[in-house]
Every structure is written in structure tokens, then in C-alpha cells.
Amino acid sequence: MGQCRLVTEAEIETARVSAGPLARLKNTRGGLRREQLTALARDAAIALAGLVLVLLLWKLSADAAGKYFPAPLAVAGNILDNFAASRYLRSLGLPEGGYFPHVLYTTRNVLIGGAIGFALGVMSGFASWRWKVADQAIDPIISIFGTLPILVAAPFFLIWFGLVASAQIILVAFYTFMILHVFVLRAARNVDVKYLECARTLGANNVVIFRKVVLPAALPEIFGGVRVAFASAWGLACIAELLGAQFGVGRVIVSLAAVYDVVGMMALVVVLGLIAVGFDGLIVALRAYITRWSDTGVAP
Amino acid sequence: MIDIRDARCTFRHTSGRLVEALRGVSVTIDDGEFVCLVGRSGHGKSTLLRALAGLNPLSSGAIAFDGNTVTGPSPERGMVFQEDTVFPWMRVHDNVAFGLRSLGTRESETEKLVSEWLSAVKLTGFAHSWPKELSGGMRKRVAIATVFATGAKTLLMDEPFGSLDYVTRITLHSLLLDLWARTNRTIVFVTHDIEEALILGDRILVMSEGQIVDDIRVDLKRPRDEEVRASTRAVTVTKSIIRNLGLAGGVDETPEPKSSDLR
Numbered sequence: 200m201g202q203c204r205l206v207t208e209a210e211i212e213t214a215r216v217s218a219g220p221l222a223r224l225k226n227t228r229g230g231l232r233r234e235q236l237t238a239l240a241r242d243a244a245i246a247l248a249g250l251v252l253v254l255l256l257w258k259l260s261a262d263a264a265g266k267y268f269p270a271p272l273a274v275a276g277n278i279l280d281n282f283a284a285s286r287y288l289r290s291l292g293l294p295e296g297g298y299f300p301h302v303l304y305t306t307r308n309v310l311i312g313g314a315i316g317f318a319l320g321v322m323s324g325f326a327s328w329r330w331k332v333a334d335q336a337i338d339p340i341i342s343i344f345g346t347l348p349i350l351v352a353a354p355f356f357l358i359w360f361g362l363v364a365s366a367q368i369i370l371v372a373f374y375t376f377m378i379l380h381v382f383v384l385r386a387a388r389n390v391d392v393k394y395l396e397c398a399r400t401l402g403a404n405n406v407v408i409f410r411k412v413v414l415p416a417a418l419p420e421i422f423g424g425v426r427v428a429f430a431s432a433w434g435l436a437c438i439a440e441l442l443g444a445q446f447g448v449g450r451v452i453v454s455l456a457a458v459y460d461v462v463g464m465m466a467l468v469v470v471l472g473l474i475a476v477g478f479d480g481l482i483v484a485l486r487a488y489i490t491r492w493s494d495t496g497v498a499p
Numbered sequence: 500m501i502d503i504r505d506a507r508c509t510f511r512h513t514s515g516r517l518v519e520a521l522r523g524v525s526v527t528i529d530d531g532e533f534v535c536l537v538g539r540s541g542h543g544k545s546t547l548l549r550a551l552a553g554l555n556p557l558s559s560g561a562i563a564f565d566g567n568t569v570t571g572p573s574p575e576r577g578m579v580f581q582e583d584t585v586f587p588w589m590r591v592h593d594n595v596a597f598g599l600r601s602l603g604t605r606e607s608e609t610e611k612l613v614s615e616w617l618s619a620v621k622l623t624g625f626a627h628s629w630p631k632e633l634s635g636g637m638r639k640r641v642a643i644a645t646v647f648a649t650g651a652k653t654l655l656m657d658e659p660f661g662s663l664d665y666v667t668r669i670t671l672h673s674l675l676l677d678l679w680a681r682t683n684r685t686i687v688f689v690t691h692d693i694e695e696a697l698i699l700g701d702r703i704l705v706m707s708e709g710q711i712v713d714d715i716r717v718d719l720k721r722p723r724d725e726e727v728r729a730s731t732r733a734v735t736v737t738k739s740i741i742r743n744l745g746l747a748g749g750v751d752e753t754p755e756p757k758s759s760d761l762r
Contacts, residue, residue, distance in 0.1 A: 396554055397584035401598035401649055402574030411597065415588035492588045492629045 269462040277466040287463075291454045294446065302470055305440065305448040308364055309432045312371025316432075317425065319372070320379020325409075327380070328387035337380065345377050349438055357443045367439040367447070374435055375428040382424025386417035419493055422486035426479060433475045501528040501551065501653065501685065506560035508546050508709075520546040522709035523560070528687065528702075530652075533679055535696035536689045537740055538706035544689045545581075545657050547706070551687060552578045552655050564653065574598055577651030579659040585630045585638045585645075591617070592626040594641050598649030616644040619678060636667035640674065647678060653685040660695070672698050676721070693740050697733060698723045705743040713743040 254271050261270035269277075278298070281287060285297035294300070327334035344352075353370060360366035390413050398408045440449025448467050455463040508521040520543050528534050536544045549555040551562060553572040562569040564576065572578075577598075585594050592613055599609040617623050620640040630638055639659055646654055660668045676699065679686055690696050696703045697717065705713035715736055719727050727733060 393580060393582045393584050394586060396572075397578070397580060397586075398597070398601070399572040400552055400554070400574070400576065400578040401601055401645065403597070403601040407601050411589075412586065415586075418588075490588075492631065494587075494631055 267459070267461050269465060273462050274465045274469055277462045278470060281463070281466070282470070288451065288454075291458065293451060293454055298448075298451065298467060298470060301446060301448050301451050301467075302474065304364070304446045305433070305436050305471065306474060308367045308447070309371055309429070309436045312368040312436070313375050313429055313432050315368070316372040316375025316377075316428065317379055320376040320424075320428075321383050321421070323376070324380045324383025325387055325413075327384050328413075329409075334384075341377055341380055344373075345381070349374070349435055350442075353439050353442050356439065364446075367436050367444065370439045371432045371435050375432055378428040378431065379421075379424050382427070383417065383421055386420030386424075387413055389420065390416040419486070419490045422482065422490070425486075426482055429478060429482065430475065433471060437471065500530055500565060501687075502561075502563045502566075503527070503547075503551075504561050504563075506547065506550060506562060507558045508543075508550060508555060509558045519709055521550070521557070521560075524709070524711055525560075526704060526711055526714065528685060530685055531683045533676075533686045533688065533699060533701045535700035535703045536687065536706055537693060537696045537703055537744075538691065539744060540691060542706050543709040544691075544706050546709075548578075548655050548657050548687060548689050551653075552576055554578075574602060574649050575651055576653045576655055577646030577649055579639070579642050579646055579654065579656040581658040581661055583635070583638055583642075585641045587630045589630075590626070591622060591628050591630065591633070591641055594630070595644045595648050598645055602649065612648045616648040619647070619681075620644040620674060634667070636663055636671060639663065639671060643671075643675065643678070647682065647684075651684070653687065656686065656688045658689050658691065661690075661692075668695070675699070693737055694728065696740070697728055697736065703736070703740065705740050707744060713739060715739060 257271050261268050261273075281297045282299055283297050288297060289295065323333070323337055327337050349370075352373070356366045356370045356373075360369055394412050394416060395408060398412045403411065436447070437449035437452070440447035441453055442449075444450045448471050452464050452467055455467070503524055503526050506521050506524040507519070509517055509519050512518045522543075524543075524547060536547065538544045546555055550557055551569065553569045553576065569576075586597065589597065595613045595616055596609050599612060604612070613626075614623075617626055620643055622637060622640055622644065625633065625637065630641065633641070642659070660671050663671065672695070675686075688696075688699055690699075697719070700717050703713075703715045703717055704711050705715070717736060719730065719733055719736075723733075
């Protein structure tokens with residue numbers, strides 16, 4: 200095989216590549232967008248069908264069960280009537296305003312607690328990956344407290360920190376920290392050693408290897424941890440409020456339960472669920488953007 | 500110059516057995532040589548290459564580059580791995596710039612070198628592509644450009660084209676020989692493919708059971724096309740390699756694995 204022929208084959212490969220998947224990206228973006236839009240439309244249609252099915256089952260169950268299992272329309276009506284302002288809630292001894300300030304209060308606690316837990320979990324996870332002594336010190340704590348049920352832990356937090364927002368924030372931060380610690384440590388340990396070796400042979404020091412190799416490689420898995428932590432955080436904040444708080448979605452649910460207002464309770468659960476799903480969607484979108492380099496580009 | 504003196508490498512296999520991956524390797528490689536390490540899987544080729552890179556410590560013996568003993572990895576000894584090691588989270592441009600930036604090269608100089616090396620591997624138009632958008636052959640080009648751009652005097656290549664299709668391999672052989680001729684860097688290239696060694700190497704070191712059992716000067720003219728590879732001299736070299744690999748009589752049945760076959 201002569202030199203001239205080899206050069207020709209180099210050109211052939213370039214031509215072959217330019218006719219491959221990359222070419223579709225570079226040359227026929229419109230076509231690819233149409234494919235993506237079709238896939239998105241199909242996914243949305245399936246999701247919508249699932250939602251309609253759940254609503255239908257809900258309606259049929261409500262018809263069969265009676266007044267303690269309200270129909271979807273009754274719940275939706277309750278949300279509209281009480282979201283911005285509600286004299287009914289005032290009559291139950293709750294502060295001014297409808298569901299909105301309570302939802303806002305719970306959301307704020309989840310975000311602040313989640314952010315603190317995230318920051319601490321990321322730091323401790325990477326510290327445990329980097330220094331064996333940190334892992335040896337933190338691992339038993341995570342093992343012991345990670346198995347502690349929220350209903351056991353929450354009363355302690357309420358006694359120590361009071362019936363104020365800080366108790367709920369700390370509780371959310373505590374559980375978020377433990378989830379993130381486990382995910383970050385696992386993600387860092389799962390970084391393929393071939394990338395670390397390659398970086399070392401290219402002259403990278405430990406700081407560069409951490410910033411440019413370990414951190415980005417671990418991001419997809421860390422985002423998985425963020426989703427799990429936030430999915431739990433809404434429930435944790437509400438449970439903390441159920442057990443003792445003067446404000447928040449959990450506090451309102453307790454008051455409504457005392458008067459057997461199942462419609463109001465379900466309305467709040469639906470509102471909180473929608474907010475949680477919205478935040479999860481934001482995390483998924485953020486992850487899809489930040490890890491757009493990955494083959495999947497979607498969250499687990 | 501690379502000077503390997505009585506290099507030995509023993510490690511404990513997960514089964515608990517001690518494995519002697521290198522059993523007293525001594526060889527000298529001159530600057531600018533293209534040396535191919537040929538041998539069967541598990542006979543010490545990759546262990547020797549990783550020891551040259553400073554990724555595997557020796558149990559005894561020493562390796563020196565220009566008189567400096569190897570104690571760990573160095574950008575002076577760039578490595579192209581068998582696996583795909585192009586960082587998927589960096590665009591092609593940033594991958595090629597990674598080594599330069601790690602070494603603190605000025606950004607203007609980095610930009611110049613990245614541009615030159617992307618052009619040298621014919622990937623100029625793909626600087627802002629993600630690795631996932633490239634073919635396997637193109638990602639190998641990125642890996643080669645990265646190592647060359649970083650300024651490594653010696654390139655250590657561990658079966659870099661093993662997973663590629665035939666046409667892409669031939670293309671990359673041509674590209675690598677072209678870059679080697681232009682830069683006159685030393686290349687140590689591990690392969691189990693005798694034909695690949697004949698196409699590329701100035702010199703072929705045959706490894707068997709952790710030792711270099713033959714050191715062949717390949718005095719064939721370049722380019723090593725099919726006609727050259729069919730010449731009497733090439734056939735003699737091939738037969739010598741086959742004999743030293745212990746396959747002279749052919750392989751009639753599956754041989755018993757030896758302890759040195761363990762990874």
C-alpha cells in the first residue's frame with residue numbers, strides 16, 4: 200500500500216466522517232431538530248396520557264369512596280379558592296393569607312436547607328475521596344445517622360432548635376448533606392482511572408486533576424444525588440412542620456386534618472407536588488445543559 | 500536516549516499469586532527511533548510501557564530518560580492509551596490545550612500550538628466539537644495531537660489503534676509516520692499485530708514472558724506498502740517474530756495459560 204494511496208484514504212476517512220452522525224449535526228441541523236421535536240412530542244403525549252389516566256382513576260375512586268376522597272375538580276376548586284387568601288384558614292387559627300405564604304415558607308426552608316446540605320455534602324464527599332482520614336472519620340457518622348428515621352430525628356431537632364424555621368432548615372440540611380455525601384463520594388470514586396493517569400502523564404498536578412477531571416467527570420452522578428436529595432427534602436420539611444411549627448404546608452395540613460378537611464389537605468399536597476416536580480424539572484434541565492457533553496445528557 | 504537496565508516488575512494478582520510481569524529487561528533506545536514492542540497479550544508489553552511512563556513502579560532495575568531516572572509520570576513522556584482517554588467533558592480544542600495549560604504555557608502560545616496541532620492531525624474544523632460527536636479514529640487523532648502539542652520528547656503508545664477498523668488504522672499509521680518524520684520524536688509503540696509493527700517500526704522488540712527475546716532492526720524502505728511487506732527481508736523478519744513468539748509450528752490447540760498470562 201503506497202504513500203499516495205494512504206493519503207487518499209485519509210481523505211476518504213474525512214469524507215466518511217463528514218457523511219456520518221457529525222455531519223447530520225453540522226449540516227442538517229433542521230432535520231435533527233425535527234427528529235428531536237418528534238421525540239419530545241411523543242414523550243409529552245405519553246406523559247399526558249399517564250396523567251389523564253391517573254386523573255380518571257382518581258375521579259372513579261372518588262365517586263366510589265365518598266366525601267373523604269374528593270374528586271380532582273373539587274381539589275382544583277379548593278386551590279383556586281384558598282391559594283391567595285382564605286378567611287377559612289384564619290378561622291382555623293392560622294396566620295393571614297391563603298396557602299401561598301405557607302407554600303412559600305416551606306419552599307424557602309427546602310431551598311435554604313437543601314443548599315446548605317448540598318454544600319456540606321459536596322465538601323465532605325470530596326474530602327473523604329481525597330483523604331483517607333476524612334473518610335474514616337465521616338463514614339461512621341453517615342452510617343449511623345443515615346439509618347436514623349426522620350420521625351425519630353425530627354423531635355430532637357425541634358427540641359434543640361425550637362418550633363422556628365431554623366429547625367426545619369437544619370433537618371433538611373442534615374438529610375441533604377448525608378445523601379449528597381454518599382453520592383459525591385461514590386461519583387468521585389467512580390471516575391475512570393484512565394482519565395486520572397492520562398492527566399498525570401500530561402503534567403497536571405492534583406489541583407488541576409480535581410478541577411478539570413474529577414469534578415466534571417463526577418457531575419452527572421452528583422446531579423443524581425441532588426435530585427434524590429431534593430425529592431426527599433419537600434417531604435422532610437413538611438414532616439418537620441407536621442410535628443411542630445407555626446407556619447408552612449405541614450402546619451396547615453395538621454390544622455385541616457383536625458377538622459377532617461380532606462379536600463384542603465389534598466389541595467396542599469397537590470400544590471407542593473407541583474412545585475417539587477417543577478424544581479426537579481429545573482434540576483434536570485440544568486443537568487442536561489451542564490453535562491451536554493455526555494452521551495445521554497439526561498438525568499438518571 | 501532511553502536506558503532500561505534489568506527492569507523487573509512483580510505484583511500480586513488478585514488471586515494472591517505473585518506475577519513476574521517483567522523479568523530483567525535491558526535495552527537502550529536512541530533518540531528519534533520508532534520502536535515497536537511486539538508480543539502476546541499478558542507478556543509484559545504494556546507493563547514495560549507503563550513503567551516507561553512512570554505509571555507502574557519497577558520492583559528492581561531502573562529506567563532513565565537522558566540520564567534522568569523515572570520516578571513518576573512526566574509530560575516529557577506523553578502516553579497515548581489503548582482506551583479512549585480524550586476527556587468527554589472538554590471540547591476538542593480544550594483537550595488539546597489541557598497539557599499545555601497544565602504546564603502553565605501562556606494562553607497566546609497555547610492557542611498557537613493547539614491550532615497548529617489540530618491542523619497537523621487534520622481536525623481544524625472540529626476544534627469546538629464535543630468528543631462524543633467524533634468517530635473513534637478522530638478521537639485518537641485528538642489524543643495524538645494532545646501529546647504532541649504538550650511537547651513530549653518521547654511518545655509511548657499502548658496499542659492505540661487496536662479498537663479501530665482497518666481503513667482508519669491504515670490512515671492513522673500514515674498520519675503518525677508523517678508526524679514522526681516531521682518532529683523526529685522517539686516513539687515506543689506497543690502492538691500485538693506483526694504487520695502493524697512492520698509498517699511502523701525502525702526496530703521491533705519481541706517480548707515473551709516478561710523478557711525481550713529478540714531485537715530486530717527493520718531496514719525496510721518506507722513507505723512499507725504491500726510490496727515491501729512481501730519482500731524476502733520482510734518475510735524473514737515476520738518469521739523471526741513468529742518463531743520468537745513461540746508460534747513457529749502454528750498453534751494446534753489452545754495452550755495452557757501461564758502465570759505470566761495473568762493481568
